[in-house]
Amino acid sequence: MAGNNLPVKVKIDNVVKKYSGRNGEMVALNGVSLDIHENEFVCVVGPSGCGKSTLLNIIAGLHEPTSGQVLVDGQAVSGPGPDRGVVFQQYALFPWLTVQKNVEFGLKLQGMAQDKAEQEAKKYIKMVDLEQFAQSYPKELSGGMKQRVAIARAYAINPKVLLMDEPFGALDAQTRTQLQTELLNTWEKEQKTCFFITHDVEEAIILAQRVIIMSARPGRIKEVVEISIPYPRTQETKMTKEFLDLKNHIWSQVYQEYLAIRK
């Protein structure tokens, strides 16, 4: 059984991505296939350079695959679209806009009227608990707060799929733990299909229903690990034997790939 019994939301179908550079051709992704189900939370781990960000960019429609395709609800992806929200590691907030205006940005591009967009944005700013900072500019916020704004902005356009590219990678350990908990709470309340990239094995296990381990370049799926620890998961979950066994297993798999790069 894969994650849950709901229908397939995102179908990654034999995706290959090659780049031609100065040193000849480089294969970033070598035939990746994966079905992600509705409301499923999937985490991808792998050594740096394994193509996990490339895969996310292809699902987002920001990059084109060399061959193969990605289907969302049976429709082939041909470019970026509001059915897929993206949260980037570098926050990517528009520094000249207030928190409120950042969250409204996507809504107004969808053609929503100003007062309606304002209300919607307020709702999602409240969701990430930043109401007092609605009129602040990004430079006035901490890294964790910035990422919460980015999550609110991605949620606000109500995408079917949320793509996250190491969103907590630049944060300190405490903030990261806190945001993981918040993200899980939000996901349990407002179910969405989540595709989450991380290099942190603990983070992957605490969040995901399935952890996808990718091999070193050329990137392929090496193993898919089901995480059947029930939600809600807390920090105590990290002390359980089940968690530690999974962590050992996944970590050693990733480490092997890391060694393969070193060679």
Next chain:
Amino acid sequence: MNTGKNKGFFSKIPNAVWMVISVVTAFVLWTVIASTEAGGVVFAEPWEVGQQFVKALSNGSLWQHTSISLFRVLAGFGIGFVISIPVAFLMGWYAPFRNLVSPWIQFVRNIPPLAYIPLIIVGAGVGEQAKVIVIFIASFLVLVVTIYQGVLSVDVTLIKAAKVLGASDRDLFFKVVIPASTPYILTGARLGLSASLTTLVAAELTGASRGLGMMIQKASGYYDMSTVLMGILVIGVIGILFEKIVRFLERRLTGWQETISQ
């Protein structure tokens, strides 16, 4: 700078007071130099220049010269500003356009306006057009080079973020590239205005009956150094006013930037 422990006497003086000190010191230096034998040949005494100023102001001639020069500067700069933004954008985003145009800009940039003025006089005559064209070329070159840097510096992640939120190419230009380049556009405006003023005298060499540059040239023919100095002072003060206006706009428009001094 004044960040460490050595917050001494000088760091307590407010900026406005510094401005007064700076101006007064300049006047004292000027007076001293003008009173020496060698300096007196070049520099008229401050009071002579002051007298000249009052005279030119009361008979209206100074305003006539100033207003027409301001018109030329602002017209040339304005056209340069409006054209440079799309050109810089095209250079930043379309490699063929950049490869075509960039060598032209690098080529013309190093040529002093005085050198191509004959071409402009032949082409555009001696009317207002010729002066505006000279100033336009000077400010356009500075603007386009600076704004092009701004377009290049736009964070790719912001473009990606806007695209996944549903932005079209038009949205990207107006809602991301323009605001993200605003600091560079304003720096370009400051440098462009300054280039416009420094080319003013050259532009008015195309033959003018009025204008600050022409006033200076004519006065130098009569060895009337107090009028020359008055013209220089007026141009300098206009330059400082332009600078203040751009600074004001910067505070209003680019306060969102992360700065080092926070």
